[in-house]
Amino acid sequence: MKIQDSELTSYNFAVSLNSVSKTFGTGDTQVKALKDIELNVRCGELLLLVGPSGCGKTTLLSVMAGILDSDDGVVDVFGVRVDKLSQTKKTSFRRQYIGFIFQQFNLIPTLTAAENVAVPLLIIKTPYAKAVKKAREYLSMVGLSERTEFFPTQLSGGQQQRVAIARALVSEPRLIVCDEPTASLDGDTGKLVMEMFRRTALSKDRAIVVVTHDNRIFSYGDRIAEMLDGRIIAVHTDHQQMM
Ligand SMILES: Nc1ncnc2c1ncn2[C@@H]1O[C@H](COP(=O)(O)OP(=O)(O)OP(=O)(O)O)[C@@H](O)[C@H]1O
Ligand SMILES: [Mg+2]
Numbered sequence: 433m434k435i436q437d438s439e440l441t442s443y444n445f446a447v448s449l450n451s452v453s454k455t456f457g458t459g460d461t462q463v464k465a466l467k468d469i470e471l472n473v474r475c476g477e478l479l480l481l482v483g484p485s486g487c488g489k490t491t492l493l494s495v496m497a498g499i500l501d502s503d504d505g506v507v508d509v510f511g512v513r514v515d516k517l518s519q520t521k522k523t524s525f526r527r528q529y530i531g532f533i534f535q536q537f538n539l540i541p542t543l544t545a546a547e548n549v550a551v552p553l554l555i556i557k558t559p560y561a562k563a564v565k566k567a568r569e570y571l572s573m574v575g576l577s578e579r580t581e582f583f584p585t586q587l588s589g590g591q592q593q594r595v596a597i598a599r600a601l602v603s604e605p606r607l608i609v610c611d612e613p614t615a616s617l618d619g620d621t622g623k624l625v626m627e628m629f630r631r632t633a634l635s636k637d638r639a640i641v642v643v644t645h646d647n648r649i650f651s652y653g654d655r656i657a658e659m660l661d662g663r664i665i666a667v668h669t670d671h672q673q674m675m
Pocket of ligand 1 (some may be wrong): 456457463464465483484485486487488489490491492535
């Protein structure tokens, strides 16, 4: 079930979050992971998201990407009220609009690197040969043209991460959310990936949100949103001074 263009309302931001909250568990084990989040991601922007471990970064990305339901608030992505979509529509929405790079790479162990990257295209019914060809092109962009037929266990952590990055980009999604995309990469490869994000995945109707602890890549962000204990406490534009 495709999201029709007629279902898109006008939008000012790629992502607009208003009063978004999310609580896990009940009683003694209850965790308020997101508390009244207010955040806009601009069209054409690469926004970095920083904050200490456990402050809610992955939860926030998951809500933005329609992977996790918020409890309250407005989650608007390119004019689509994600919080109002049925589960079936939400799944279609994700396939059409979102590329997610998970903190754990979530590669399928029985598929080769090229097949893993082709998965988002196969799901939207791209013929196998065409999907794998495009997957190989994206693997080549992340420097893995020699590894396309390797299985995940035959790849290093950094190589697996680059496969996950290629998989998120291959379907040319309008919103890419990445959880620590450079964590397993050396400095030069991390910069190469960020340059590739900016070059291949940004235009006025696309946006990228990147969670990172890595101050070597801060200069690739247009702004840096800072989280603490379930809240956005600041959005910095003067981040060259944070490096
Ligand atoms: N499925 C879950 N069930 C219960 N609590 C959860 C669940 N997922 C996350 N939490 C809690 O919500 C809080 C925020 O978690 P989250 O994974 O978003 O943090 P994070 O900022 O991404 O941390 P890190 O930098 O370590 O990845 C944490 O306190 C965590 O324990
Ligand atoms: Mg996390």
